[in-house]
Amino acid sequence: MRLTRVRGTALAAAIGAAAVLGVQGWAGGAELGSDGNEPAKAYSAGVKETGPVEGEVHKLALKPKGSGEAVLSQQGTEPFGLLGVSWTDPKAEVKGTIEARARDAKTGKWSHWIALDPVKAGMDGVRPGAHGSTEPVWVGASDGAEVRISGGGALPAGLELNLVDPGGANSPAKKSGAKKNGAQQSGSLNAGPAAFAAPAAGPAPADPPTTPPSVPGPVSTAPQPNVVSRLAWGADETMNNEGPIYLPGGKVKAVFVHHTADTQPYDCSQSAAIVRGIHVYHVKTNGWRDLGYNFLVDKCGTIFEGRQGGTDQPVLGAHTYGWNNESAGIAVLGDYNAEGASAAAQDAISRIAAYKLGQYDGDMNGTATLTAGATQTNFFGTAFEAGKPYTFKSLSGHRDGFNTECPGNQLYGQLGALRTSGPAAQLKVATVNGVPVQPGVDAKSDGVLSVGWSTSTASDRIGSFEVLVDGTSVATASGTARTAITTLTDGTHQVQVKATATNGKTSTTLPVTVVAEVKPATFTPVTPKRLMDTRSGLGVPQAKVGAGGVVTLPVAGTNGIPAAGVTAVVLNVTATNPTEPSFVSVYPSGVTRSSASNLNFTPGQTIPNLVVVPVVDGKVSFFNNQGTVDLIADVTGYFTSAGGGATHTNIGPKRLMDTRSGLGVPQAKVGAGGVV
Structure with a gap:
């Protein structure tokens, strides 16, 4: 694979060595501008918009010109925000260059030519209805398009331009009252031949799990961050009638970071529309089961739920070719080859990665052993052989597993700092009163509680620890401590240890049941x-x-x-x-x-x-x-x-009242003759 062509490509396997996610690009489309006093931008979130938003795909046939060339002449189109080129046979290749450009719906100006990279065949498994395609590109609110293909020899049949209107209250299609009948309702805008999907060839892969390993998913040592649900960003679930599937081993061992190669700034109010556009393209154009990434993050730090199946579950995604069976994928909206991700985006990556790895006793700053699902080489020339184990950073870039520039040179360079940006990892209660904790076995106490704990995070990154009894902090210790002693009252208690890192992020152990038999x-x-x-x-x-x-x-x-x-x-x-x-x-x-x-x-x-x-x-x-x-x-x-x-009965020194803070009584000095 020529590295000049893998720039910005986000490939991924969904089943075994299956799925690849196309990369979206921003080509300088309309910024219809809003501050608090102006109308909402095209594709920005509608104030009263809730629930599913139906997107549309319009198709324009390309005209072959011979000698490996094909074109779509410059023309006006129905409103759209995202585009990509597809063809009938998913195994066919376009070896030349594919370029497109869009017309800004507000200014009428044409964007620069955008190179579209083809994605690998069979990206979401061997699926009936799958197409060959390029990566989709987000161009913003547009109403015209042009395509040219050259220099590639024989071209596959059924070449067409796919234009996605992700919909929404502020979409140009809604505002213009676009008709929905005839050819427009079917999604075809041109008289050229429509492309029909060819049946998938070869045997179907072994069925992965279709039910979650547990409900709810495993408790994480790291807190679950706020995630915009599929319902909230307007996912049209009528496109996802197959239901989710889950990691065969039921465990997320690593997280791969991607970018979506948006080359121009976007407004964060449009992020939900970008996510919807990716969703529509992956399902309706590529023929995939669902949107490929597990999570998407915008530059403002908003986290979006990606592939359906549950934020708390080990959902099998389509994001990192050959490594999906044991990992999760996070895509950052934007192109990060020239500039790094924002601080807000980095924090969002850190929080969601720490949460997912913390569900399975992982360390964002550690390593994981993954079994290759495909024979291939990565961006650095490292060779992988299908079926063999390889060691990865628990937080890796897409290029670590596949031959692509994704997640961009600058974001990839930020991953080192991100690995140490989370809370204390692999935090667990190790001993109670000197006895190792056994899963499912209650610990015992006569009223004295000595707790020992462990973590894989270095002490200099931890500010303090707290011992929690029934959710209440009863003892604190320094970041270098690994034990603390307190007392218990008679009865059964839930004991945990909470760590606060020097960056302020917290993690908490799973609870240990301690039965205290305290004699009077x-x-x-x-x-x-x-x-x-x-x-x-x-x-x-x-x-x-x-x-x-x-x-x-x-x-x-x-x-x-x-x-x-x-x-x-x-x-x-x-x-x-x-x-x-x-x-x-x-x-x-x-x-x-x-x-x-x-x-x-x-x-x-x-x-x-x-x-x-x-x-x-x-x-x-x-x-x-x-x-x-x-x-x-x-x-x-x-x-x-x-x-x-x-x-x-000993309960230890505890403050019951403080008029300075209002503890136990109203917050006020006690005046002359006053009583509290």
Whole structure:
């Protein structure tokens, strides 16, 4: 394949080594211009337009001239927005150049000549009614066309120009009240012979799955982004009466990125019409099952659902020849050979790719092993042999799998950064209280919850982790941490770990069921005894606790407190000699400190408070917010899970009320004589 001819071609296999997606181009068609005060542009979204939008395909026969040449003379046509050339036999080849141009419906100016690249035969499998064709090209609102073919020797029969009006409330056809009778209703505008589809040759491929592996699809560690549904962009589902099919292995291992080679700017209000035009062309002209890509993204970052079957499902698309059985395809509307994709488009690619790979424990910055469905070479000359396994980046460009310039030099160069733009990948709970998590097996706890997790994402790309119990954050940890400790109440809980990457994107593990059997604790009083004094170095080093400082005091197994079975201690904590207004939090050692404070003080003040603090690892920690302060702790009793006495259930320090933020009560200071 000549690389000069593969520029902008988006090929793809749908069944085994089957499908190829043609590339759309923007040839300088009408920009009928709107700001907020002007009429909507042609093919822009109608304000009240919902549900299916019926598109039309008009066909104009080309006239052979001999010596491998054929033409369609310059002429006016019905309004259209997308064009392509087709011929009867899908296996026939046009070896010369195919060029077309369109007339702007508003200005009357003709576009430059646009080279149309033929697509590979059998792109969506061996299908009755399939045609040979070129890539479709988006030209915007147009009402005239011209075609020329030259230099290719013998030409296939049935050559014709296909003009697609994707329809919609603002389409030129709707505005002009185009008639829908006679030849216009049938989609033929010219007296030339119509092309009829030849029956598919050869045996039909083995039937792929026609029902989804699960309903709904697998939960992803990455959040599902907003996706414009087929209903919302106006897909005419009467064209898709075969129903969807799914990946034979039921798993998306890799995502291939494409572009649609639009060579002129487009307005994002027209994106839905562009998607509809691609859909109509692929089905009515190419004879495919459906639109080929799984998702399409415009320059404003809007994500469109492509081939039907469910955003959450492993839908078998027609996007990357030879590799469709284990992958998904994302096409970006635009030509990205000269310029890169917008930041919004890149973010959309990142979000939808992370979501799809996260459904199947994939890493956007990792690799995947795919089995070749065809013998071929890619853009870089790498050879693939059908049936053999090959390693790909989990986020790859179309050119990595096929001999094409797609997704364009500049967008391809952006893929490296995109691979590291997602949330933490392959995030999963690994252990609960030191025991490896087993699928379908409930983890156990006696009230202490130690969670271990793993991720394939480097720590320097993660800002923090949170442990979620029943959807509520109960502990936080740094991006380098892989464990955290907290406590549980009696009962069955769903435990997850949520990661926030440094770029702000989040991912969350699948939930693990933890059954906590927490025995009621009983209180044992003791004669008050001093355990800690930072002034003298009792229990902890002799030094004031500085700003953000923490001192940790061993309590279990000391001063008459049992070494085991202690669930909480009762301490009288005193702050003295503070240098600045501050607060002290007392919390179980080994767990993440909450925002709750136990002592609040001003400079020079000495203030005590009684604290009941859970014991997790036999120690208690003390945190000072700012300035320096001396801390004193006297024990007055402890709770154990055995013995008689008053019962107590540990829930850890939790803030119930804050008038500053409105937590628990209205957000307002409490006035003189006021009550909350």
